[in-house]
Amino acid sequence: MPNLETYNILIKISCRKRQFDQAKKLLDWMWSYGVRPDGYSYGTLINGLVKCGTLLDALKVFDEVSERGLTPDVTCYNILIDGYIKSGLVDEAKEIFQRLTTDSEVYPSVVTYNVMINGLSKCGYVSESLEFWRRMKVNERKLDVFDEGGEEKFVRRLEKNGGLKLEEGRKKVEEGERKNRGEKMNIWVKFLNYHPLGGALLRKTTGILKQVVT
The missing domain is CATH 1.25.40.10 (Tetratricopeptide repeat domain)
Incomplete structure (x- = not known):
């Protein structure tokens, strides 16, 4: 048999x-x-x-x-x-x-979160993609989605698929817990650096970034 x-x-x-x-x-x-x-x-x-x-x-x-x-x-x-x-x-x-x-x-495993984060960003769901990134950090899953240059790729994908609007980014930065604010600020700054209008946007958000680190 x-x-x-x-x-x-x-x-x-x-x-x-x-x-x-x-x-x-x-x-x-x-x-x-x-x-x-x-x-x-x-x-x-x-x-x-x-x-x-x-x-x-x-x-x-x-x-x-x-x-x-x-x-x-x-x-x-x-x-x-x-x-x-x-x-x-x-x-x-x-x-x-x-x-x-x-x-x-x-x-959920690391693979599960990576599927959700990458999939949502590709579909243009920037805010929800960032929310799953936050949840993975809270649940202490290894953040391998950002290993070996993955973070920059993720930010570029956010820009490519609809962009990260100023108000949306501001809310994401402000609503995070203090212990995660450094990582969130890093993502936000990298996005601004890659955005064609990043310099202008960065000047507008100087006050927001100061709030994050204080």
Whole structure:
């Protein structure tokens, strides 16, 4: 009788061939024959469906994990969130993220936050992208989204996708906790430096920046 590893290989092959109905049947057979699927079993199928743009089918498979008494691992969440973000379905992506945060057995990883931060900024949701950056800092996740020049890339993306308006930036700076203000100011200054009108904007915000460091 095939074991878990064998079934997972067959599911992976089926998904590569886009034979998703066959992959679903394999999952059903696993349950029928007493072979308990794992996160990889479902994650492979979810990933295949997402890559083909069939997000509703991917969500149904994702929901089946819980219905079967299993807990979706964070990888399954990340795949689904990334799929919705890349399809421009930001609200749906945020709903999946919310489900993850209320799940008592798994929690957002660095990858999860990076998907949300990068995806939101690419879609032009500058304010919300910065909010997820703040939440990652509060939750003490490693800020690798800004490692090796990532911070400058992030700021450039903010500018490219709609820009960071003066009033929006001011609110973001002022609403942060004091312990995070230094990082927020750094982001704001870098944005101003990259912006074509950065010099003028920087002069206008001198008072705001002084408030941050005092």
